[in-house]
Amino acid sequence: MGEVRNVDVVVVGLGVGGEEAAGRLAAAGLDVIGVEHNLVGGECPYWGCIPTKMMVRAGSALAEARRIPGLAGRSTVEPDWAPVAQRIRDEATDDWNDKVAVDRLTGKGATFVRGRAVITGPGRIRVGEQEYAAARGLVIATGTAAVIPPIEGLAGTPYWTNREAVETPALPASLIILGGGAIGCEFAQVFARFGVQVTIIEGSDRILAMEEPESSEVAAAVIGATVRTGVRATKVSFSDGFTVDLSDGSTVTGEKMLVATGRAARLGDLGLDAIGLDPQARFLTTDERMRAADKVWAVGDVTGNGNFTHMAMYEADIAVRDILGQGGPGADYRARPRVTFLDPEIGAVGLTESQARSSIEDVRVGLVPLNQTSRGFVHGPGNEGFIKVIADGSRGVLVGATTAGPAGGEMIGALAVAVHAEVPISTLLSQIWAYPTFHRGISDALKALA
Numbered sequence: 001m002g003e004v005r006n007v008d009v010v011v012v013g014l015g016v017g018g019e020e021a022a023g024r025l026a027a028a029g030l031d032v033i034g035v036e037h038n039l040v041g042g043e044c045p046y047w048g049c050i051p052t053k054m055m056v057r058a059g060s061a062l063a064e065a066r067r068i069p070g071l072a073g074r075s076t077v078e079p080d081w082a083p084v085a086q087r088i089r090d091e092a093t094d095d096w097n098d099k100v101a102v103d104r105l106t107g108k109g110a111t112f113v114r115g116r117a118v119i120t121g122p123g124r125i126r127v128g129e130q131e132y133a134a135a136r137g138l139v140i141a142t143g144t145a146a147v148i149p150p151i152e153g154l155a156g157t158p159y160w161t162n163r164e165a166v167e168t169p170a171l172p173a174s175l176i177i178l179g180g181g182a183i184g185c186e187f188a189q190v191f192a193r194f195g196v197q198v199t200i201i202e203g204s205d206r207i208l209a210m211e212e213p214e215s216s217e218v219a220a221a222v223i224g225a226t227v228r229t230g231v232r233a234t235k236v237s238f239s240d241g242f243t244v245d246l247s248d249g250s251t252v253t254g255e256k257m258l259v260a261t262g263r264a265a266r267l268g269d270l271g272l273d274a275i276g277l278d279p280q281a282r283f284l285t286t287d288e289r290m291r292a293a294d295k296v297w298a299v300g301d302v303t304g305n306g307n308f309t310h311m312a313m314y315e316a317d318i319a320v321r322d323i324l325g326q327g328g329p330g331a332d333y334r335a336r337p338r339v340t341f342l343d344p345e346i347g348a349v350g351l352t353e354s355q356a357r358s359s360i361e362d363v364r365v366g367l368v369p370l371n372q373t374s375r376g377f378v379h380g381p382g383n384e385g386f387i388k389v390i391a392d393g394s395r396g397v398l399v400g401a402t403t404a405g406p407a408g409g410e411m412i413g414a415l416a417v418a419v420h421a422e423v424p425i426s427t428l429l430s431q432i433w434a435y436p437t438f439h440r441g442i443s444d445a446l447k448a449l450a
């Protein structure tokens with residue numbers, strides 16, 4: 001064991017949240033060690049948001065080309081995965097090499113250490129043989145990993161998680177997807193559009209179960225996959241391909257199988273007990289300054305406040321301001337936005353209707369199907385979707401909304417402002433909404449509030 005190295009802050013995990021925190025703290029002049037045992041940048045650039053949205057972009061191009069008949073002439077579409085795989089390898093991930101990200105971080109003045117960090121005591125961590133003491137404290141940003149359910153036979157098979165699905169150079173003829181959440185649905189639609197026979201197995205009674213029931217209906221209608229809901233996998237076996245026995249006695253087969261049944265915080269082997277935190281905890285609970293304990297901040301997926309890159313960036317900003325003593329607003333999760341990148345995109349912010357009904361007495365709901373708006377009518381093929389707004393009637397403000405449709409992820413921006421700033425509904429109704437935009441449908445949904 002070498003001498004203890006004294007620094008200001010150690011950031012453990014350099015995904016989106018950790019890289020942001022380490023870079024900002026170093027740029028502010030602190031002596032910062034950033035520790036990452038895999039790739040600097042984390043899940044989002046290498047196996048998450050960026051490559052999957054490149055896939056979605058490619059799948060949407062195919063879908064739009066297939067909409068040409070009846071709209072603009074004739075089209076012949078021949079999907080080819082090779083350019084998608086190449087774009088992911090070359091443009092998105094640099095062949096899963098993080099040199100650019102490491103240089104970006106060290107360029108801000110942080111010291112980068114590649115290795116697995118273990119907490120050894122208050123403000124102290126060890127990476128290999130080297131121990132570090134952080135006078136100002138630790139930032140824990142270790143993210144999440146795919147949950148693999150304990151289904152008989154599954155562990156011994158060559159199943160995919162999001163990582164293998166992103167890295168694949170070629171597509172299988174058929175794919176079983178276990179789990180119909182955001183990951184399962186996004187991959188399902190893309191792969192189906194490239195000709196893969198996709199079957200989703202979802203344990204609950206609908207896909208995208210965290211979102212509005214109307215979102216689940218739209219997703220099921222556009223996804224292009226066989227959707228089996230309300231059934232669980234009881235046994236998985238693999239010889240040439242996968243065979244999955246289901247709880248209703250039926251069987252599903254597929255060349256490959258993707259497990260997308262949620263994510264769990266990477267906490268188990270971190271040494272949390274050395275600082276009095278529960279190593280068995282599902283997430284690190286934080287206060288409004290992202291403090292998980294004395295001189296310990298936690299940011300990103302590991303806090304359980306929403307597995308989204310924008311949440312990791314948001315929380316990193318709050319932790320950085322707190323460490324630097326800069327003050328400013330604390331964490332406020334009322335207007336948490338999210339977008340499931342299907343075609344149509346499903347944007348959402350704040351509470352769903354059922355969440356609102358469980359916590360608010362006077363809930364009002366307004367909904368307009370997109371094809372009943374001027375722009376939805378003009379758009380024609382591909383206009384599936386709706387705009388739904390949820391209001392607290394007693395306060396006269398919106399508490400949640402969903403915008404499903406072409407540009408649904410962009411439409412939600414206006415409603416995120418409304419929920420975040422608690423803009424009175426009377427003010428929203430007096431606004432001028434450009435014609436004929438998709439977002440003008442928001443005014444129709446507001447008028448339908450009842």
Ligand SMILES: Cc1cc2nc3c(=O)[nH]c(=O)nc-3n(C[C@H](O)[C@H](O)[C@H](O)COP(=O)(O)OP(=O)(O)OC[C@H]3O[C@@H](n4cnc5c(N)ncnc54)[C@H](O)[C@@H]3O)c2cc1C
Pocket residue numbers: 012013014015016017018035036037038039040041042043044047048049050052053115116117118141142143144162183266270299300301302306307308309310311312341
């Ligand atoms: C398929 C997929 C698609 C997604 N799409 C979107 C999207 O479109 N939009 C969106 O907002 N979000 C999306 N997400 C979620 C997004 O990727 C995460 O919310 C984001 O990466 C969280 O960042 P993080 O910094 O908290 O964690 P991570 O990105 O997981 O980074 C944590 C890092 O910590 C490292 N680490 C862990 N333990 C240690 C240790 N002991 N020592 C050293 N290093 C350690 C890990 O190697 C990892 O690099 C997607 C996720 C997936 C899987």
Ligand SMILES: NC(=O)c1ccc[n+]([C@@H]2O[C@H](COP(=O)([O-])OP(=O)(O)OC[C@H]3O[C@@H](n4cnc5c(N)ncnc54)[C@H](O)[C@@H]3O)[C@@H](O)[C@H]2O)c1
Pocket residue numbers: 149178179180181182183184186201202203204207208209210231232233260261262263306307308338339340341
């Ligand atoms: N567009 C985006 O922002 C985006 C995209 C992908 C992922 N993400 C993030 O990543 C997180 C993880 O995504 P996810 O889709 O893995 O998780 P999820 O929790 O959203 O969905 C998992 C689904 O799997 C089902 N399930 C669990 N165990 C099962 C079993 N044994 N058999 C059948 N079904 C089972 C659950 O009912 C659930 O519907 C999401 O919560 C999201 O925050 C975001």
